[in-house]
Amino acid sequence: MQSRFVRETMTSIEEWIKQLRILDPKRVRVYEAFVDTVNMEINGKIYCNVKPRRPFPYTHPEYIIFFAEDDTELGILTDYRKLDRMSRKRLERVLKIIYYIPQIKRIIKLDTTKSRYEWEIETDKGVVVIKTWSRCTRWLPNGKLLIYDVDGNVYIVEDISKLDPKSRAYLDIVA
Amino acid sequence: MIKIGDEESSIEYFPSTEELPAVISNILEENEEVVVSIKSDISDLKYGEDTLVLTNKRVLIVRDNNIIRNIPLKEIESVEVNRYVGSLVLKAKTESGIKSLISYTRTRAKYFEKIIMLINDLTLNQIPYYIVRKHLKEQVEEINKKNSKRKILARMISFAKPFWHLMVATLALMMFSTIIGLLPPYLMKILIDQVLVPQKNFHLLMYIVLGLLSINLTLTILGVINGYLSLKLNQSLTYRIRKILFEKLQRLSLAFYDKYSTGSLISRIVDDVNRVQTFLTQSLGLIIIDITTIAFIGVILFSLSSWLSLIALIPIPVSYIGTTIYRKFSRRYYHRLWRKWSYVITVLTENITSNIVVKTFGKEKDMFKKFTRSLTEFIGMNFSVFKFEQKFWPAIGFSFTISSLLIWWIGGLKVLSGELSLGSLTAFTSYMWRFYQPINRLVNNLRVLQRATISGERIFEIIDADLEVKDEDDAQDFEFKGHIEYKKVWFTYDGIYYALRNVNLKVKPGEHIGIVGPSGSGKSTLVKLLLRLYEPQRGDILIDGVKINKIKLEAIKRQVAIVMQNPRLFSASIAENISLGKENVTLEEIITAAKAAKAHDFIMKLPEAYDTHVGLNGSRLSGGERQRIAIAAAILKNPKILILDEPTSALDAITEEEVTEAIDNLTRGRTTFIIAHRLSTLRNVDKIIVMDRGGIVEEGTHEELMKKDGLYKKLYESQFKGFLKQQKKVEEIVAK
Numbered sequence: 001m002q003s004r005f006v007r008e009t010m011t012s013i014e015e016w017i018k019q020l021r022i023l024d025p026k027r028v029r030v031y032e033a034f035v036d037t038v039n040m041e042i043n044g045k046i047y048c049n050v051k052p053r054r055p056f057p058y059t060h061p062e063y064i065i066f067f068a069e070d071d072t073e074l075g076i077l078t079d080y081r082k083l084d085r086m087s088r089k090r091l092e093r094v095l096k097i098i099y100y101i102p103q104i105k106r107i108i109k110l111d112t113t114k115s116r117y118e119w120e121i122e123t124d125k126g127v128v129v130i131k132t133w134s135r136c137t138r139w140l141p142n143g144k145l146l147i148y149d150v151d152g153n154v155y156i157v158e159d160i161s162k163l164d165p166k167s168r169a170y171l172d173i174v175a
Numbered sequence: 176m177i178k179i180g181d182e183e184s185s186i187e188y189f190p191s192t193e194e195l196p197a198v199i200s201n202i203l204e205e206n207e208e209v210v211v212s213i214k215s216d217i218s219d220l221k222y223g224e225d226t227l228v229l230t231n232k233r234v235l236i237v238r239d240n241n242i243i244r245n246i247p248l249k250e251i252e253s254v255e256v257n258r259y260v261g262s263l264v265l266k267a268k269t270e271s272g273i274k275s276l277i278s279y280t281r282t283r284a285k286y287f288e289k290i291i292m293l294i295n296d297l298t299l300n301q302i303p304y305y306i307v308r309k310h311l312k313e314q315v316e317e318i319n320k321k322n323s324k325r326k327i328l329a330r331m332i333s334f335a336k337p338f339w340h341l342m343v344a345t346l347a348l349m350m351f352s353t354i355i356g357l358l359p360p361y362l363m364k365i366l367i368d369q370v371l372v373p374q375k376n377f378h379l380l381m382y383i384v385l386g387l388l389s390i391n392l393t394l395t396i397l398g399v400i401n402g403y404l405s406l407k408l409n410q411s412l413t414y415r416i417r418k419i420l421f422e423k424l425q426r427l428s429l430a431f432y433d434k435y436s437t438g439s440l441i442s443r444i445v446d447d448v449n450r451v452q453t454f455l456t457q458s459l460g461l462i463i464i465d466i467t468t469i470a471f472i473g474v475i476l477f478s479l480s481s482w483l484s485l486i487a488l489i490p491i492p493v494s495y496i497g498t499t500i501y502r503k504f505s506r507r508y509y510h511r512l513w514r515k516w517s518y519v520i521t522v523l524t525e526n527i528t529s530n531i532v533v534k535t536f537g538k539e540k541d542m543f544k545k546f547t548r549s550l551t552e553f554i555g556m557n558f559s560v561f562k563f564e565q566k567f568w569p570a571i572g573f574s575f576t577i578s579s580l581l582i583w584w585i586g587g588l589k590v591l592s593g594e595l596s597l598g599s600l601t602a603f604t605s606y607m608w609r610f611y612q613p614i615n616r617l618v619n620n621l622r623v624l625q626r627a628t629i630s631g632e633r634i635f636e637i638i639d640a641d642l643e644v645k646d647e648d649d650a651q652d653f654e655f656k657g658h659i660e661y662k663k664v665w666f667t668y669d670g671i672y673y674a675l676r677n678v679n680l681k682v683k684p685g686e687h688i689g690i691v692g693p694s695g696s697g698k699s700t701l702v703k704l705l706l707r708l709y710e711p712q713r714g715d716i717l718i719d720g721v722k723i724n725k726i727k728l729e730a731i732k733r734q735v736a737i738v739m740q741n742p743r744l745f746s747a748s749i750a751e752n753i754s755l756g757k758e759n760v761t762l763e764e765i766i767t768a769a770k771a772a773k774a775h776d777f778i779m780k781l782p783e784a785y786d787t788h789v790g791l792n793g794s795r796l797s798g799g800e801r802q803r804i805a806i807a808a809a810i811l812k813n814p815k816i817l818i819l820d821e822p823t824s825a826l827d828a829i830t831e832e833e834v835t836e837a838i839d840n841l842t843r844g845r846t847t848f849i850i851a852h853r854l855s856t857l858r859n860v861d862k863i864i865v866m867d868r869g870g871i872v873e874e875g876t877h878e879e880l881m882k883k884d885g886l887y888k889k890l891y892e893s894q895f896k897g898f899l900k901q902q903k904k905v906e907e908i909v910a911k
């Protein structure tokens with residue numbers, strides 16, 4: 001009841017957005033990449049063991065939030081591809097392990113006769129055999145397709161129309 | 176005069192004097208009109224019939240042509256119902272105390288509900304009789320219009336109207352195929368009589384064989400075309416009916432959804448639509464065709480030999496009577512079979528959905544026994560059905576065999592004596608079998624017709640439901656300032672218990688209102704009405720001086736946000752759920768809203784972060800997480816009026832503190848309702864209203880209410896005491 005005076009104006013989202021720490025890619029530099037952390041410089045300050053995270057790993061993979069070792073948020077990079085070439089390369093190394101999502105290039109075989117479907121797929125990370133439940137797909141709003149296997153690993157089809165006809169015919173069975 | 180419902184004449188509106196107990200007409204005064212009479216099914220502690228007669232002046236109860244109660248409406252404050260195990264008792268609150276009027280079983284309850292509303296409108300709500308009368312007359316007419324069986328058939332057929340050319344085409348094709356299909360036996364007759372027996376006319380042999388070949392080819396081609404057309408008709412029709420239903424479902428208010436369970440609605444959209452579709456696309460055509468075929472073949476048979484035709488008719492009554500008896504018994508058998516099966520399913524679902532209960536109580540073995548027993552019973556039942564079936568079909572089949580043997584015998588004698596040609600006899604027997612087929616099919620399809628009518632009725636029940644929330648023609652759309660007023664609002668969900676009673680409330684723009692009160696006192700109901708999720712039976716709700724039923728629904732949905740007590744999420748990603756409140760959101764807005772609702776941290780801990788799929792109804796998140804996502808969505812919506820129904824109930828104390836802070840930010844400058852059980856959540860509101868049993872019983876600031884020594888003080892002290900107790904315990908533990 002003491003707060004009536006502060007309530008004169010509506011705070012809207014626009015005001016709050018200003019409090020986000022959006023980083024300027026020119027003032028961010030990645031020096032070293034370990035398996036899942038990086039050492040980096042943000043606005044002239046050095047941070048070690050920084051954890052990069054994607055808030056939208058499928059829909060906007062270019063969007064990165066950096067967390068310090070103690071989980072405080074260091075800032076947001078709206079498109080990491082704007083970093084300088086070396087920084088970008090180092091960061092990508094780390095992202096590739098944190099977001100280990102094989103891209104499906106071809107479906108070699110799909111066996112739907114058992115309750116767990118068995119797939120042989122060619123991905124950008126090699127050929128594998130995976131097992132999924134009969135309901136295993138999820139369409140993303142941008143038209144990409146995710147496939148989850150029984151253990152919770154994720155595989156992505158970036159562009160269905162680029163697959164060969166046989167692979168597409170296989171996908172028609174499940175998606 | 177007018178009858179409603181399937182229990183014939185249990186309720187009659189504006190009945191004529193002959194339809195009333197004789198005593199009534201004797202005592203009616205001038206200007207007194209009987210509004211409705213309704214019969215109970217309990218009288219004097221046994222099954223029986225008491226009659227309640229409502230006139231525009233009083234309520235009368237009649238038993239065995241004696242008036243046992245006679246209460247003027249003027250003396251009645253209100254009527255209400257007490258529900259017991261097998262019965263309900265209707266009571267009237269009068270100046271001289273509560274009086275029981277009439278008792279009835281649950282079967283009649285739905286009819287009595289209407290009467291209760293009616294009496295309460297005339298007494299409690301003081302609505303002038305002429306308004307009630309006009310309203311009622313309209314309703315009664317509406318119901319009469321809908322209730323005719325023949326109309327249902329016509330309406331069902333009207334679903335197919337846009338595809339009439341397809342229907343006609345398939346029907347014509349079917350008819351044509353049937354007629355062509357009738358030719359071969361006749362050609363056989365010619366073949367036997369004019370070629371084979373006299374052993375001449377070889378050119379005719381060639382023609383006949385070619386004829387048979389072309390008939391076969393034509394039939395095959397027609398079959399394929401017909402199959403394609405039927406499929407097309409099928410699909411267009413189901414699409415159309417389902418679309419109509421779905422559109423209607425979206426326009427219906429929540430009151431409708433309270434009445435029908437999810438399961439029953441889905442079964443209407445799936446099963447009933449299928450049944451109607453099958454009937455329209457298959458059975459209807461077949462019925463027409465079969466009737467024509469039967470007539471057609473009948474004529475041919477009689478022209479071939481009238482004697483033999485009479486013999487051929489023998490098995491028809493036998494099989495008709497047989498199947499009638501069969502159906503009577505089989506229904507029992509199949510019903511039992513179905514029950515056993517549904518029991519198996521029940522045990523199974525129970526075990527899966529309540530698995531946590533089964534596990535925590537160590538009931539796995541019991542459940543297993545229950546399951547195997549249910550399976551054994553089901554298998555046993557299957558065998559008895561088989562045994563039963565074996566008694567029937569062979570017997571009926573036998574009657575057909577007998578009659579065909581008779582025909583060969585008598586027909587054979589006639590051929591030998593030269594009365595009948597051999598060709599005619601072969602043609603006759605093969606036509607005869609073609610005669611039985613459509614008869615059997617017709618009987619079956621008439622049954623399909625019956626079932627389809629029932630399904631049609633269930634579909635039209637949805638299509639005709641008038642619990643719709645509609646925009647009036649002169650509805651406005653404008654930017655709200657946030658002034659809200661409730662004027663004498665009455666609302667009931669079920670027509671019996673009023674969840675809101677005469678609620679009056681004024682809220683200034685930007686004001687913060689806290690709502691407290693015991694569980695079930697109507698807090699959630701009060702705010703739901705503001706969103707027009709339900710419409711109040713009496714009274715008005717105004718936003719900025721405009722009645723909400725004159726404001727475009729779209730304007731309300733856009734400017735009023737609600738965070739529900741148990742928020743449901745869409746089966747989509749977290750990001751999509753947060754951005755429900757606004758179009759074209761940026762990623763920064765999503766993150767900011769989540770941060771404000773203290774959801775960002777837990778979201779970023781999920782591997783798929785904002786792209787995480789929340790599962791059906793958000794089942795993959797905890798209650799508190801769902802709540803915070805709902806708050807984030809409300810924040811993004813940037814509403815003028817905000818409703819928070821126990822926004823922090825599922826949160827731990829620390830998170831609650833944080834979210835409350837977020838809410839304080841969020842609600843700045845907006846008209847806000849906060850419903851809370853924890854009174855600490857309400858420390859920043861301008862005014863607190865206290866609800867009890869559907870009414871506002873106290874109103875004021877925390878200090879004012881504490882001085883009053885009423886319900887609020889009680890609630891506050893009980894919470895505070897609990898807190899003190901806890902603190903003491905903590906101190907004790909620390910002391911050790």
Ligand SMILES: Nc1ncnc2c1ncn2[C@@H]1O[C@H](COP(=O)(O)OP(=O)(O)OP(=O)(O)O)[C@@H](O)[C@H]1O
Pocket residue numbers: 433668669674692693694695696697698699700701740
């Ligand atoms: N959908 C419904 N259908 C029928 N009755 C309902 C429905 N929703 C609520 N009610 C009844 O209306 C009355 C008021 O309910 P309401 O939800 O408004 O209470 P509340 O004050 O919000 O309670 P709580 O603190 O438990 O949330 C209760 O008696 C309840 O049983």
Ligand SMILES: [Mg+2]
Pocket residue numbers: 698699700740820
């Ligand atoms: Mg509630």
